Amino acid sequence: MLTELGHFSLILGFTVAIVQMVVPMIGAQKGWRGWMAVAEPAAAAQFLCTGFAFAALMVAFVTSDFSLSLVVDNSHSAKPLIYRISGVWGNHEGSMLLWLLILSGFGAAAAWFGGDLPERLRARVLSVQASVGVAFFAFILFTSNPFARLPVPPFDGQDLNPLLQDPGLAFHPPFLYLGYVGLSMSFSFAVAALIEGRVDAAWARWVRPWTLAAWMFLTVGIALGSWWAYYELGWGGFWFWDPVENASFMPWLFATALLHSAVVTEKREALKSWTVLLAIIAFGFSLLGTFIVRSGVLTSVHAFANDPERGVFILAILFVFTGGALTLYAARAHAMEAKGVFGLVSRESALVANNVLLAVSSLVVFVGTLWPLLAEMAFGRVLSVGAPFFDAAFTPFFIALALILPPGALLGWKRATGAKLARQLVPAAVLAAALAVLGYAIGSGRSALGPLGLALGGWVIGGAMVDMWMRSGRGTVAARLGRLARLPRADWGRGLAHGGLGVTFIGIAGLLSWQQEDIRVADIGDSWSLGGYEMTLDDVTQGQGPNYLTTMAQMTVRDGGDVVAVLYPEKRIYPVAGMPTTEAGIDGGLWRDLYLVIGDPQDAGGWAVRSHVKPMAAWIWAGAILMALGGLLSLTDRRLRVAAGAKRQAATPPVAAE
Amino acid sequence: MKRLALILALVLATPVLAVQPDEVLDDPALEARAREISTGLRCPVCRNENIDDSNAGVSRDLRLLVRERLVAGDSDAAVVEAVVARYGEFVLLQPDARGANLVLWLAAPALLLLAGGVAFVSIRRRSTAPDEALSEDEEARLKDLLDR
Numbered sequence: 001m002l003t004e005l006g007h008f009s010l011i012l013g014f015t016v017a018i019v020q021m022v023v024p025m026i027g028a029q030k031g032w033r034g035w036m037a038v039a040e041p042a043a044a045a046q047f048l049c050t051g052f053a054f055a056a057l058m059v060a061f062v063t064s065d066f067s068l069s070l071v072v073d074n075s076h077s078a079k080p081l082i083y084r085i086s087g088v089w090g091n092h093e094g095s096m097l098l099w100l101l102i103l104s105g106f107g108a109a110a111a112w113f114g115g116d117l118p119e120r121l122r123a124r125v126l127s128v129q130a131s132v133g134v135a136f137f138a139f140i141l142f143t144s145n146p147f148a149r150l151p152v153p154p155f156d157g158q159d160l161n162p163l164l165q166d167p168g169l170a171f172h173p174p175f176l177y178l179g180y181v182g183l184s185m186s187f188s189f190a191v192a193a194l195i196e197g198r199v200d201a202a203w204a205r206w207v208r209p210w211t212l213a214a215w216m217f218l219t220v221g222i223a224l225g226s227w228w229a230y231y232e233l234g235w236g237g238f239w240f241w242d243p244v245e246n247a248s249f250m251p252w253l254f255a256t257a258l259l260h261s262a263v264v265t266e267k268r269e270a271l272k273s274w275t276v277l278l279a280i281i282a283f284g285f286s287l288l289g290t291f292i293v294r295s296g297v298l299t300s301v302h303a304f305a306n307d308p309e310r311g312v313f314i315l316a317i318l319f320v321f322t323g324g325a326l327t328l329y330a331a332r333a334h335a336m337e338a339k340g341v342f343g344l345v346s347r348e349s350a351l352v353a354n355n356v357l358l359a360v361s362s363l364v365v366f367v368g369t370l371w372p373l374l375a376e377m378a379f380g381r382v383l384s385v386g387a388p389f390f391d392a393a394f395t396p397f398f399i400a401l402a403l404i405l406p407p408g409a410l411l412g413w414k415r416a417t418g419a420k421l422a423r424q425l426v427p428a429a430v431l432a433a434a435l436a437v438l439g440y441a442i443g444s445g446r447s448a449l450g451p452l453g454l455a456l457g458g459w460v461i462g463g464a465m466v467d468m469w470m471r472s473g474r475g476t477v478a479a480r481l482g483r484l485a486r487l488p489r490a491d492w493g494r495g496l497a498h499g500g501l502g503v504t505f506i507g508i509a510g511l512l513s514w515q516q517e518d519i520r521v522a523d524i525g526d527s528w529s530l531g532g533y534e535m536t537l538d539d540v541t542q543g544q545g546p547n548y549l550t551t552m553a554q555m556t557v558r559d560g561g562d563v564v565a566v567l568y569p570e571k572r573i574y575p576v577a578g579m580p581t582t583e584a585g586i587d588g589g590l591w592r593d594l595y596l597v598i599g600d601p602q603d604a605g606g607w608a609v610r611s612h613v614k615p616m617a618a619w620i621w622a623g624a625i626l627m628a629l630g631g632l633l634s635l636t637d638r639r640l641r642v643a644a645g646a647k648r649q650a651a652t653p654p655v656a657a658e
Numbered sequence: 659m660k661r662l663a664l665i666l667a668l669v670l671a672t673p674v675l676a677v678q679p680d681e682v683l684d685d686p687a688l689e690a691r692a693r694e695i696s697t698g699l700r701c702p703v704c705r706n707e708n709i710d711d712s713n714a715g716v717s718r719d720l721r722l723l724v725r726e727r728l729v730a731g732d733s734d735a736a737v738v739e740a741v742v743a744r745y746g747e748f749v750l751l752q753p754d755a756r757g758a759n760l761v762l763w764l765a766a767p768a769l770l771l772l773a774g775g776v777a778f779v780s781i782r783r784r785s786t787a788p789d790e791a792l793s794e795d796e797e798a799r800l801k802d803l804l805d806r
Contacts, residue, residue, distance in 0.1 A: 201800065201804065202804065205804065233711075234676070235676055235711050237711070240706065240707075241706075242705075242706045243706065341784055341785060342781065342784070342785060343781075343785045344778075344781055344782060344785060348781075349777075349781055352777050352781065353774075353777070356770065356773045356774055356777060357770075359769070359773065360766050360769050360770045360773065361766070363765060363766045363769050364765075364766040367761070367762055367765045367766065368762065371753075371759075371761075371762045375758060375759070375762075378758070379757075379758045381747065381757075381758065381759075382746060382747070382748045383747045383748055383750065383753050383759075384700045384706075384747075384748055384749070384750060384751055384753070385751070385752075385753055385762065386700060386706060386708065386751030386752065387697070387708070387751060388697070388698050388751050388752035389751065389752045389753060389762075392752065393763065393766060397766070397770070415785075519677055519678070519679050519682055520679050520682075521679045521680075599678070602679075602680075608678060608679050609679075610676075610677075
C-alpha cells in the first residue's frame with residue numbers, strides 16, 4: 001500500500017513540477033505577481049512529494065518487501081540495516097530517485113531561503129529548476145519505475161553488489177549527487193539571467209553560494225569514492241581514470257572554474273558572459289556524467305544499467321537542456337557587456353588563466369573518456385584510453401595551474417606589478433625549494449615526480465599561507481595575528497581550499513614515488529621486512545559475517561621489535577551474489593599507511609600475501625577534506641549568506657536545509 | 659567492478675589476486691620493468707583495468723608472457739609490440755599518437771593555445787581601452803548595497 005502511495009506521490013510531484021515550470025515563467029514574463037508566487041509553494045510541494053516517494057521506497061528496502069522487483073534485485077534479508085538503506089540508491093532506479101529528490105530539494109531550498117531575491121528572478125529560477133525536474137520525473141516514471149511490483153514475490157532477494165556494501169560507498173553517491181545536482185541551481189540562475197537579459201554583480205553573488213555548495217559536496221563525493229577504491233579494491237590505487245570517475249571529475253573542474261570566474265563577475269563585473277557560459281557547461285557535464293553512468297555507454301566498472309532506452313532518454317535531456325541553454329546564450333550573450341577593465345598583470349588575468357587551464361584539463365578528460373567511442377564509430381579503431389594517457393596529458397596543465405595559483409591569489413585587482421609580488425612570494429619559494437631538496441634526498445632516484453610534487457605542494461601551501469598573512473595588514477606580529485583570526489570566513493575558506501590542493505599534491509607525489517611493495521607466499525609464522533618494518537603472518541582463520549564468509553588473517557607489524565599494528569586483512573565471499581571482495585588491513589598514519597592484503601592459499605602450502613608501505617597516502621584525502629572545509633567556511637560567511645538571498649534574520653545557511 | 663573478470667575467475671578457477679608470488683621474477687630489475695610494462699597494458703576482458711591489477715586469468719597469462727619475453731632478452735618496446743600483435747591496439751592503455759589519435763593528443767594543447775591567445779588579445783585590447791568602471795563614489799555605494 002505504502003509503495004503505491006509512493007508511486008502516486010511521484011506522479012503528483014510530476015504534475016506539480018509541470019505547474020511550477022509553466023505558471024511562474026508566464027507570470028514573470030507578464031508581470032503577474034500571483035502567477036509568480038506559485039513557484040514557492042509548488043517547489044515545496046514538489047520536494048515533499050518526491051520526499052514521500054523516496055521514503056516509501058526506503059521503507060520497502062528496510063522492511064525487505066520482496067514484492068518489489070527493485071528490492072529483490074538489490075537487497076537481501078540478511079543484509080545489515082545500513083546497507084539495506086544504502087541499497088535504495090545502490091541501483092539505477094533508486095539512484096535516479098535520489099537525484100530527483102536532491103534536485104527538488106535544491107529547488108525548495110531556493111524557494112524557502114531565496115526571500116530576498118528579486119521576484120521575477122526567483123520565479124524564473126524556480127521555473128527553470130522545475131523544468132529539469134519535469135525531465136527527470138518523466139525519465140523515472142516512464143523508463144525507470146522503482147515501484148514495479150512482482151506478481152509472485154520470491155522468498156528472498158539477490159543481494160546488493162558486495163562491492164557496494166561498504167560504508168565509504170554507502171555515502172559516496174548521495175554526496176556526489178548533491179554536487180552534480182547542486183550545479184543545477186547555477187544552471188537555473190544562468191538561464192533565468194539569460195531570459196531576463198541581465199547579469200550583474202548581485203547576480204554573481206547570488207549564484208556563488210549555490211555553486212560553492214555544489215562544489216563542496218562534489219569534492220567530498222569524489223574523495224569518498226577515491227578513498228573507497230583505495231581500501232576496497234585491494235591494490236591501493238586511489239584514482240583509476242575510469243569513465244565514471246571522469247564523469248564526476250569534469251563537473252568538478254568546471255565548478256571550480258565557475259567559482260573563480262563568478263568572483264571576477266561579482267567583484268569587477270567582468271567575465272560576465274563567460275561565467276554564465278560556465279554555469280551552463282558545468283551542469284551540462286553533470287548531465288553528461290549522469291548519461292555516462294546511467295547508460296553504460298562506455299564500458300566501465302560502475303555501469304550497472306545497460307538499457308539503451310534509458311540512455312537515449314538521458315541523452316535527449318542532455319541535448320535539450322544544454323542545447324537550449326546554449327542557444328539562448330548565443331542569442332543573449334551580447335547583451336551582457338563587460339564593464340571591468342583590467343591589465344594583463346592583474347588578478348582578473350590570473351583568474352582567466354585559471355579558467356583556461358581548468359577548461360583545458362577538463363577537455364583532456366572529456367576527449368580521453370569519449371575517444372574510444374568516437375574512434376570506434378568514426379574510424380573503426382578499437383582502442384583504449386587509460387591511466388597512462390591521462391597521467392601524461394592531464395598532469396602538465398594541473399602543474400601549470402599549481403604554479404600560477406600563489407601569484408594569482410596575491411595579485412591585486414585591475415592592475416598590479418610583478419616586483420612586489422616576487423618579494424611576497426619568497427617564503428613560498430623557499431618552502432617549495434626546501435621540500436624539493438628533501439624529496440631529492442629521500443628519493444630512490446626513481447623519478448623526478450617525488451621532488452617535483454613536493455615542491456609544487458610546498459609552493460601552493462606556502463602561497464596560501466603568504467596570502468593569509470598579507471591579508472592581516474600591517475603592524476606588529478601580534479596585531480596581525482589578531483587580525484588574522486578576525487578575517488572573514490570566506491578568506492579563511494579560500495586559504496584552506498588552496499592549501500588543501502597543495503596537501504593533496506604532496507600526498508599524490510609521496511604515494512606514487514615512494515611506495516614499496518612486497519608479494520610473497522608466507523606460511524603461518526613467517527616474517528619478512530619491508531620499508532623498515534617487520535611483518536609477520538600470525539594466523540589465518542575462517543569466519544562468518546552477517547551475509548558473507550570470510551578468510552581473515554592476523555598480521556603483526558613491528559618496527560625494531562615494537563609492535564606498530566596488528567592488522568586483520570580479509571577476503572570475503574558473498575554467497576548470494578557469488579562474489580569475493582578483498583578488505584585490506586590498513587594502519588593509517590600521518591606519514592605512511594601500512595596496507596596488507598591476504599590472497600589465496602597456495603597449493604604447496606602457505607598464503608599469498610601482499611604488503612605495501614604507502615607514504616603520505618592520507619594526505620590525498622586530507623587535502624580534499626581541507627578543500628571541502630574551505631568551501632564550508634566560505635559558505636557560512638555572512639556575505640554569502642546574505643547573498644544567497646537569505647533574509648537577514650535567517651540563522652541557518654541556505655544549503656544546510658538540504 | 660571487475661564483475662566480468664570476477665565471474666570468469668570464479669568459473670575458471672579459484673579467484674586469483676593480481677600479481678601472484680609465483681610470477682615474480684628473481685631479478686628485481688627485470689621485475690620492475692615487467693611491472694612498468696604491465697601497468698600500460700589493458701586486461702582484454704576487464705573494464706578499464708591494467709593487467710597488473712587485474713584478477714582475470716587472461717591477465718595472468720599476459721603477465722607471464724611479458725616476463726617470458728623479458729627473460730628472453732626483449733626490449734620493453736618489443737614486448738609491448740608482441741602483445742599488441744596478438745590482441746590489437748585495444749590492450750594499449752596509452753594509445754599511440756598516429757593517425758586519428760592525433761586529435762586525442764592535440765585537442766587540449768590546441769585549445770590551450772587558442773584560448774590563451776584569445777584571452778591575451780582581448781585582455782590587452784581591453785586594458786588599453788578607456789576605463790569605464792564605476793567612479794569611487796559609485797563603487798562605495800555598490801559596496802554598501804552589497805554588504806548590507
